[in-house]
Amino acid sequence: MPDPDGLTVRASTHPDRTAIIDPAGATLTYAELEARANRLAHALLDQGVLVGDRVAWCGPNAVEVLVVLHACRKIGAIAVPVAYRFTDAELGYVLADSGAVGALVDPGYVDRIAALRPQLPALRELVAWGTPAWDALLAAGSPEPPAPAEAAGTQMIYTSGTTGKPKGAVRARPVPEMTDALVRTLRLVPDDEVHLTTGPLYHSGPLAWAVLTHAIGGTVVVMRSFDPARWLELVRTYRVTNTFTAPTPLKRIVALPDDVLATADLTSMRSLVANAAPVPYALKQEIVAKLGDGFLFEVYGSTELGVSAVLPPEEQLARPGSCGLPLPGTEMRVVGEDGHDLPPGAPGKLLVRSPSTFFGYHGRSEPVGDADGWKTVGDVAHFDADGYLYIRDRGGDLVITGGMNVYPAEVEAVLHAHPDVLDVAVFGVPSAEWGQSVHAAVVARPGHTVDVAALEAHVAGQLAGYKRPRSWEVRDSLPRTDSGKILKRVLREEYDTRTAAGNG
Template identity: 40%
Template structure:
């Protein structure tokens, strides 16, 4: 078997070791590196046959699976922008993104038809499996979630270099940040690839020579079974997944062998320290956390042992990044004082496609604000407080919903929770907690307030506690507090009040 550890990425690995396992799809179908490269090359030729040239845009309205992987790697070697589109969106929402990105070709699958779309198989039909000529690196252009308006594409300049040129730097970076190395790893895909982190880790895994195991969907016991069966070594997850797996009965949790896990990266939402500690007590010190955004990429990272020494941190700036905490007048704040987080990247600046005003609005010179409030400790580790848009100001005091949510999630009767601010004539805003009880549990508001007593200052306690059957989350596990707040204010049907603070 060839030594692939020094080869620069997927395309070279596939030539050197075509029999190597590349993808185990959700239905169990296995595709080798050689077979995957042949499909990738055919689709690349098919796109060029339709007149696409460097800088053009291809959109994919595809679920997780082989076709999504093929489109990522095909556009990535012929200088195209690829836009993965959330296939759960409505026709109108999809049409907006396709028009905004100026997609020359749209690829969709049978489960989500899109007018005028092609299939990956149709693009590949009749095309040669040889490498295309004049290969240059493409780029993925992810669209932001749009929770505060219409989504926008995050676009970066194409390098013009061959696809292999950036791989050594990426490999070094992943080793520094996540201890990931080229070789025989097994990467489990648990989240939709139309989001930036799972999509990027899919490509990273192939460039490292790893095998992709694609989960058919997130099921807590099903994910554990895949880890056990395929001896998964690394994965990317979100905190909601940890919470759901921890809720499995003890006998179910113990029935799976998870000793193969080496790195489980998590991002996308704040992870309550108690949840993260419980997972590491179960899996061992394998949780690697990073913080960033679609725009800023990975800006901060923390390894397991670092986090255990500083519970709650999201890490220090990664190589190539700088960080500052700024006050409302743009003044730099000292360690320990919360303010807006700003980062500066060595990756070069991004732009929002067709929206220079929005691009400029998020920048302060070369510094970009992801929109979060946090503080740095004396050693430069970042601790997040909350999103600026989710901050609750009650009686002139700042209250961070994420902190209250983390404390409530420690109660065994709470399966999920969202904390929002609702208008109040006297206080400005009141803290309201929308709680999804654990299966079979029936907590009372007073029981939850008693639980918060030793954990949070009284002014942070919810004045309203309501119980909901389910709380809406995005496929990556993020709560849209803005949507929950709008729904709450529209319904105006508060449940039992927790009483005055």
């Protein structure tokens, strides 16, 4: 017998509790969210959606996104987030690769996807929320819960594609023991959380935190798109207690003018979780100094592996560079090329084993772990003597110059500490003499100017000669995925193009 649906239970026990707040629109109670999700679930069933079928959704953060997620779970369908910032080619690739039988989308994207339908033979239904077709779809469905599905719907989230085409990582339904461990570790309070959607919900982290907040009876405040000053306003107005964000939005918040920061009130915040990219130590210092202390968490995780390690607020400044201890129920190892465990301080491939890791990539047969359940995304890491994890770099980002290994994250951390630098990416470029040399792309803080000579002097006092950048570029911005990861592949391609044209 399937377990009772969590939303149905919440709607029964606390029907009038606020489930979703759209500051620009509707507010839904748990009873209203339950009825709307049930109507959509029945409508999907009437259209022939079966357990295990993929249903894509696409659009900026909205109340309807959460309705779609709950409806799919109730009938055992697999919800597939599609990034609304994709090009048409990328939209078509993900929709085709996923085999989605239906697409529920923001009105601004329905025409683009409709134009792609000739290359999407599996797609049977395309409906834009907030339109008469959407209203008719909901009106046709019953507000009563559908019969419990044989298996609760999972998520299939496409990886960021920082090194190539994205792949659909198929995730299991949440494991109660691991959810409980995460709630305790992040100091969340069931039935008393207010979550703000700082990042796009099609990314695994923001999506997981919004779903987690509903799972423990909290309220989700929907921010359609990120704006740093508006973020401060929403936190203050709705007494937000938790959020999930990449480092880039945090940089934009602490870079706000002093008069705007003077309006900040984060006294309600219990758990501000940073992830998706390493959080520079200098940024942590700014957050504590400008926004307050006692609520900043850093987690190590990924679309494929889930949350694997957590560093609590009291350790943020005490352990520079660390992202914490393994989450209870999660095992982690660092191994060398021979597969044997490495001693503290020695960098190697990070392996993770837990009930929360992904099943595999949709439509691909390559193994994603060994026979004992250890899985990896190729990150290079080390542990210290106390068992704290330090991510050195993604495996593909390692720079080998003159036979020496340079981990770009180490160089980036030094550059982030310079007062003129807002953002930085370090990567390897071809060198006739050394094989590769270290290249840095930097972005100035608002109102500041980057002086390369000053940066060279800054790194000279902190990094060995072979680790220092040999070439530089000053940019207005860095290409990033919407989850916050720097697209170093794009930066390398741009560098190669400039070099080939004689402008390197």
